[in-house]
Amino acid sequence: MLPNGDIVRQVLLGEKGVCETVSSDALVIDMSTIHPLQTDALIRELQEKGINMMDAPVGRTSVNAIDGTLLILAGGTDEQIARARPILMCMGNELVEAGGPGMGIRVKLINNYMSIALNALSSEAAVLCESLGLNLDVGAIKVMSGTAAGKGHFTTTWPGKVLKGDLSPAFMVDLALKDLRIAVDVARKTGAPLNMGIAAESYYAAASQDGKGRQDWSALLNQVRQQAGL
Incomplete structure (x- = not known):
């Protein structure tokens, strides 16, 4: 695991690098977190030299690294992943097959x-909570840990709604926009920065303007897809 793509390139392809001495049947596994296009280029250049390469960046924390319980995000062919698995599982307790070579770093990036x-x-x-005079443990941690705010939408609102194609409103986009605007206004009045909230407001406003106002708030995914041309 190296800190950037330039160093990975130097180690692999530089003077006295790995590619000068590695055997033809070797499998190079890059576990660094670097730009996906750098990973793609390295995989391609090693292939041109007849050397197999896959990527396998990791998730979780330094504590997991010490304990050998990292999440391995493997990008490679079925054969490459099967070959690498015994080595990778010495460092982790879970391996996700992300797809072909170069897909591991893409999952890590997201x-x-x-x-x-x-x-x-x-x-x-948290700062908005404090600026309103609320106890952080009650106003943020206890409340949010039991709602979508703390649990995230991938496992709460999305599976039963937008990911199933059901946009009947459990909580409408327009209502979400109204609540968000109140929070942003309160933040402005108290001096709390809400840059992330302002950015989110632009998405919800665009969704409302595009006719999604009475759809479930998970329809925001479709709005962002639309902006991406997907």
């Missing part, structure tokens, strides 16, 4: 994006 962005959103919510 996971990190959401985790890092949620850290910022959680920080904003």
Whole structure:
């Protein structure tokens, strides 16, 4: 696991690098978190040299690394993953087959994006809680740990709604937009920063303007898909 793609490239393809000495039947496994396009390029260049390469970045924490309970996100052919599994499972207790070579880092990227962005959103919510004079343990931690705010939409609202194609409203987009705007207004008045909330407001407003206002709030997924051209 190396800190960036340039170092991975140097180790593999640089002077006295791995590719100068590795045997033709070797399988190179990159466990670094680097740009997916760098991973793709390295896989392609090693293939041109007759060397197999897959990616297997990891999830969870440094404690899991010490305990050997990391989540392995394997991107490779069936044969590559089967060959690598005994080695990878020495470091982790769960292996997710993400797809072909280069797909592991893509799953890791999405996971990190959401985790890092949620850290910022959680920080904003905590500061708003404090700025309103609420006890953080009650106003945020106890309440949010029992709702979609803390549990996340992948496992709460989405499975029974937008992922099934059911947009009948349990909680309408327009109502979500109304509540979000109240929170943003309160934050402005108390001086609490709500940059993540302002960004979210633009998505909900666009969904409402596009006729999704009376759909379930999970329809926001379709709004973002639409903006992505999907």
